[in-house]
Amino acid sequence: MSDVSTEDRPETAQAVDLHKEFESSGVKAVLEDLDATLIGLAPVKQRIRETAALLLVERARKQMGLAHETPTLHMSFTGNPGTGKTTVALRMADLLHRLGYIRKGHLVSVTRDDLVGQYIGHTAPKTKEILKKAMGGVLFIDEAYYLYRPENERDYGQEAIEILLQVMENNRDDLVVILAGYGDRMEKFFESNPGFRSRIAHHIDFPDYSDDELFHIAELMLRDLNYTLTPAAATALKEYVALRRRQRHFANARSMRNALDRARLRQANRLFQANAGPLDAEALSAIDEPDIRASRVFRGGLDSDPEPAA
């Protein structure tokens, strides 16, 4: 091979500085941003760093003529609701775009209803529409296992699965598919649909957040909305986190978001009913203990109250 001159292969790079590429491609910035803005998720971040490194090396190998095929980039994100799968998918799309694996870097997030039709002949166009929209970017299918309903032989989901598999194989340059959902159900889904398993190269598991992490996430959410917690409210919220986790429909960060939405509602009502004259910015921003403690989570949760969980 030494007699092949550079003139004959002008596109082949001779050497690569991975660290320079790491910075200049913007991958470093994405990873730093991921670290700075996402609480916890240490194992996820580690997997993403590894994936980024692999793709960076793969890209360099391609530039040197050592690799020719586009690597398989389809992924599965498993974990409970509210563990950051969609957020990380967005960052992943950005990362893949900066590395040049997808051309546009947008994320199209769908569920079964977006792909599967209601009557004969409805599903294929629907699925293709979504796939076309996602081309150049990432298609994120949440709770992907609902596509497959073995109990119904003539379920239209099967048609969507077939088109999906075909495009995942034939259009690897055009889009990346991320399948997401609960870990156990995804495992069953892959068992019944081995075509997916073989086309997915990267599995990332999203663990539940710890109590501390959830509290921290809640604080950040409030800060973004320009609210503050009084010390008593902070204590109440910590207790809330520990109680809520053991109750039904717990959804990690999403449960925190819902809890805060309700706390803001209660705060507004409290301020309105107290009718205590002019209020300053501090009063308008403070979430106080009663706003948290009024939640039925402190009274046994969903089972004790007809209201939906918060």
Add this chain to the structure above:
Amino acid sequence: MRITQGAFSFLPDLTDEQITKQVQYCIDNGWAVSLEFTDDPHPRNTYWEMWGHPMFDNPDAAALMYELAECRKVYGDQYIRVVAFDATHGWESVRLSFIVNRPKEEPGFRLARQEMDGRNQRYTTISYAVDKPAGSRYA
């Protein structure tokens, strides 16, 4: 005979890579791209059959190329063109149109003349292809 409608008919047939670049140019300009096909390429045959709707929401040319592959599977023996529509006020029409598929043999057109008063002629252009019934024109 090679019909020369569309923007690039005087160049060698575009490769898929070249088509992709033109389509991406259209999308990046905010135009909706679509495919149309016909077995009657008469110059006044404005309305070729639509292969689906214009794509208003697809950011990447791969979407059109995917449909082009599908369209060629069914109508690979006919004319297929890419059409890009611009909805901007003051234009609201086609911005770019070019042929991306042709039948192997292009039979072309016959010019019929009808003698009128004086030296006037009434001209009619007739596609040889339409002498055969629809569906078997390029078989």
Add this chain to the structure above:
Amino acid sequence: MDGDDSKIVQGAERYKAGVLKYKQMGYWIPDYEPRDTDVIAVFRITPQDGVDPEEAAAAVAGESSTATWTVVWTDRLTATEKYRAKAYRVDQVPNAPDQYFAYIAYDLDLFEGGSIANLTASIIGNVFGFKPLKALRLEDMRLPVAYVKTFMGPATGIVVERERLDKFGRPLLGATVKPKLGLSGRNYGRVVYEALKGGLDFTKDDENINSQPFMHWRERFLYCMEAVNKAQAATGEIKGTYLNVTAGTMEDMYERAEFAKELGSNIVMIDLVIGYTAIQSMANWARKNDMILHLHRAGHSTYTRQKTHGVSFRVIAKWMRLAGVDHIHAGTVVGKLEGDPATTKGYYDICREEFNPMRLEHGLFFDQDWASLNKLMPVASGGIHAGQMHQLIHLLGEDVVLQFGGGTIGHPQGIAAGATANRVALEAMILARNEGRDYLNEGPDILAEAAKGCSPLRAALDVWKDVTFDYTSTDTPDFVPTATASM
């Protein structure tokens, strides 16, 4: 004539028999704020030695509106303040100490709607011969929307023309049949057929091809339409030829236009010298008969070219957009006829934009809202060839007819080969531009690549590679110094 000249004389004093300065008569109002409905004109004035520029501007305002050389008492029977044009601003022209730009506002009621003849009779009527001025040039006009709306505008417009022709995404290609004079109808049609079959979209009669001893107009029309239809069948593509219907009378022009329609032509042509009223009549006819109307600007250089006296072509272009032609020759920049790049861009802007923002560097003095009047296709014609394709597209854009007369008919391998060379060069350049290539700088390479598969283009590039017309322009914008593009 006593007292302070700058003071407006009013009441009975104003209308005493005698001669007042124009400023004193109220034609100079420096604090006037033009109304949205005013027509505004900017003139370049070169006053006689010793004449105050403001007085000269007031004189122009007066002479182009209500004033006469002496005071008339009958003014007092009218709402004269309204009808008086108001000079409100005078700026020294950069780098020309003896010249001034005078801004004059005219009330909308001074003009009959939908009549270029009436507009021009006021604005460029007597005033251009006025003795206190050495020279006078109408540089630009702001036409209020209220006035624009009284015109029908281009009969077809760029978008509908493209729809009718089924040609999108690239400049159209044309050629003027050469030699201009002497071909018989039969020979003339041969040129049309070869050029259209070879790849052009249009051929064109020259401005002075009407009905002469060597070729009666009906002969030309009949043979040209045979050529157009044959070329259409040979290519599967819509073709056209601008049949020049210019004639001595309106009756003759209508007769010729009707015959063109009867033969199935999609376009007819007129010359600017037929006059504004005749142009508007032909535009009405074109609108009624689904015909594209091509205007050759024959004669315009007699008054547009010199910088100090006459009417700028940008004003003619505005009048023609109102009058309703679909094509207008607007310069090539790189060809054989006058045309500074920035000034020419200004003409193209006027033809093609929905709204022209003020762009002094292109010679546009005002914002101009075209109120959804159709767009007008500019035509670039005169001394251009395939080797300049990248420059032409860069300078003139996509909505333009590029006319290669000599560059088609003079091709060493024949007319059809000349047409093919132009079309291949054009398509290759548009393809490259759309692909995002730096086509202006890589232009010669792109053409050379395309020529590998096209011997007519190769021949064209060889024959005309050194042809340029590199002279200094006479009509350049005053705000940015430029020279004619050097190739």
